[in-house]
Amino acid sequence: MCGICCVLSVSSPQSVLEHHVCENLRKRGPCCSQEITKTVADLGYRCLFSAHVLHLRGFLTPQPVEDGNGNVLLWNGEVFGGLTIGNEENDTQILCQHLSDAGHPEDILSVLSRVQGPWAFIYYQAARHCLWFGRDFFGRRSLLCRCDVEEKSVVLTSVAASLSGPGGQGWQEVPAGGIYRIDLSAFTDPGLLTLEVYPWIYPDSALLQANHEFKWEGLSSCASLKMNDAGLFLAAPVCPLNTAISEILPDTEHAFGPQPCAEDLDVFLNCGEKQKVVRRLIDVLSEAVRRRVQALPCLTPETSPLATEKADIAILFSGGIDSVVLAALADRHVSFGKPIDLLNVAFELQEPQKRKESSKKSKGCKLKPKETSAAPNGPGDSSSFSVPDRMTGKASLKELQALNPHRRWNFVEINVTREELQEMRQKNIRHLVHPLETVLDDSIGCAVWFAARGVGMVTEETEQKAYTSTAKVVLTGIGADEQLAGYSRHRVRFKTAGLDGLVQELAMELGRISSRNMGRDDRVIGDHGKEARFPFLDEDVVSFLNSLPVWEKADLSLPRGLGEKLLLRLAARDLGLGPSATLPKRAMQFGSRIAKLENSQEKASDKCHRLHTA
Structure with missing residues (x-):
């Protein structure tokens, strides 16, 4: 890079x-x-x-x-x-x-x-x-x-x-x-x-x-x-999107509950034709990951002993389906003795003002400051950073450890306080997000910047230690939602316009991904002297997914956590993953709770004044 x-x-x-x-x-x-x-x-x-x-x-x-x-x-x-x-x-x-x-x-x-x-x-x-x-x-x-x-x-x-x-x-x-x-x-x-x-x-x-x-x-x-x-x-390096719409769709007699479990996916994998498509996705995505985690700089004899102890590869890791599948596939191709860094970012949970005032009145005295106030990226009060992505990340980590207990998985807990967020936004991040300027660009840009920096804590046995990721390559799962109908707006479009409307939405998603996401994420991650790599946007992966009819990739008539990105969930299950395969989509700005630190009345598309404050 x-x-x-x-x-x-x-x-x-x-x-x-x-x-x-x-x-x-x-x-x-x-x-x-x-x-x-x-x-x-x-x-x-x-x-x-x-x-x-x-x-x-x-x-x-x-x-x-x-x-x-x-x-x-x-x-x-x-x-x-x-x-x-x-x-x-x-x-x-x-x-x-x-x-x-x-x-x-x-x-x-x-x-x-x-x-x-x-x-x-x-x-x-x-x-x-x-x-x-x-x-x-x-x-x-x-x-x-x-x-x-x-x-x-x-x-x-x-x-x-x-x-x-x-x-x-x-x-x-x-x-x-x-x-x-x-x-x-x-x-x-x-x-x-x-x-x-x-x-x-x-x-x-x-x-x-x-x-x-x-x-x-x-x-x-x-x-x-x-x-x-x-x-x-x-x-164009990929084949056009398959826009075919069938009047007769595959059906299953299995009744799914409102909260899917991993075993629900086995119903689909019992179908031989479906399993072939799933295995093909695993093959092409695995090769895309291999290309991106191998062929790194040749090690010299003087540096190789030290280098084997440090991670070359990191993954932006929320514990969701996209990042877990990338981690499981990276495990296939990263050298046996090398660790893999799982970068998990959380923004400090803020106590609601009303609750603070109520607490003061009930006690009849001033509220004492926290004795364990969290320092930036320090252990502090872990409950202050118990955001959804932290909890799903830890749960999915256990699944990866079960898949390969011999791999050293560095689960890097990156904790960001409001003060540090404001400082680094003004000093660095707003320049990188520019010329994009929406509230969504601010939230995702900040979250990705702190995650990619990789400065946090790892737990060794029962002790937390300061840790800074040395990985120069950062894998991200962007592109999965856009191709496999992972966003909530895809369900809305499906309900209002059926499969035809969904196909049009997916075509638009991939067509605008360059202007909405890619430049911003490249600038933000590259600021740390690291390179962003996007396996889901590998040309062979996109061509394979574009060749499939939409009902092979998603079935939005099924419950949330199952129907969206159905094909990827089946691949996760086939790889041996469990509960993480049915986690519903959660946007990074909500899973990391950065959105809770700012004005809750803002819309994602609003121009963000914080990016322009001198």
Whole structure:
């Protein structure tokens, strides 16, 4: 993973790159930092390329990478398939070689269409004087853009900042609907800057390129967007969603109670055809996890004894179905002697004001302060952090320990007080969430930031000890709800519009995941010098799930805790999991109780003033 940045300017690009942007980029890539400047006087443009590398695969390759022809690549990504890369090779070098051989636009598109994995890139073609940039199909890596007419500059960066002055305004996430090309020979007048777009399209789609609509909402007035004249596009890396609706649906004679149990899932697994689909999901998801937990940096003899005692892999762990399945599959592929960190975040429960006042009156004296007030990430009063995700996390931990009692599972209890939340939001988190700005972005951004930091407590036998996760790779379960109808709004849509409405909702969910979730989560997790990886959004996993009819993935006529994400629950049961397989969906902001710390009258879609407070 990297923090990448390019400043295109007619003057000194250094003056445009603010100090706060540089600091945020360095946090993402603590292993190596480097800059290259390209100046083309006769065309009147200058490009500053800055990269900060987090070393995770193969041998350390400093960026930016420049080839013998003066082309420059900034690559924030992982190649998990599509291009052949040896165990000791670095994907940045391999990709740079492919792009160096790709002189024409169609050749560049062919290379990028083949890459399986998350990425954001910036590529300078010296001979053609053009700048390419964009994100993968799901937008799993962040890339922001800001155009400034007065400064006559365009800035592309992994992460920016939210500030009250003009330097903090105008940032937008680059839409993940395609990749973009800037003709630098026309940059002498930024007011006439044109971005040429090459969209993602399903290769067998009947949609004509000429009629394809592409929007970049709120694009600055200093630039315009147009479809490329040649009608070229990138081939989508997944198959289209199966929208078939059957009038005759599978039925079961078993009567399910309002509170499902793990044994209820066995009714479905007794069906041979259903079991085949479940096993196929396990196979494809297991391979996606394997790709993301193996092929980490080669250990030297000097570091290997110490390294075996520390975790390389962590999981954002609520104890819910998504995170438990990822943990069970990671157990298959992480080396036998290595621990796995389970990161479980809880925000301090606040005593209601009315209860405090009532207590004061009944006692007739002032309320004494807690003798065991909880310090940030300290043991303190454990009841202050007994939030739903903490309880389900501990219960699911026991199931994982039963599956593999020889594995060291580090259940990291990350306890966050209101004071620390407010401090770190203002100091760090609001800059990472920017340019997103809703109450939901604030809640999830804060929860994920503290969880990924991995600073908390672990229990060894009966004693709690301070612990900081050393894992540089963080697995998250995002993408499961969007594909398997895990949200409560999916039940509402099913009740009002049936399977047809549900299919439309799922298509919308996956289509907007890049703008709603991915960039934010990448920026927040990357701030700790760690890389977010998303097995449920692996191209093979998405293609498999997209190929299934909706009733194979979920049955929302069944009770909550059973019908939503039914296929994944069956996979969990087949893996040997018990009660965790039927836990109902609980959103992170509610399970961690961060939502209880703020204004309960707020709506998730409201603009969050806390993200803008200077």
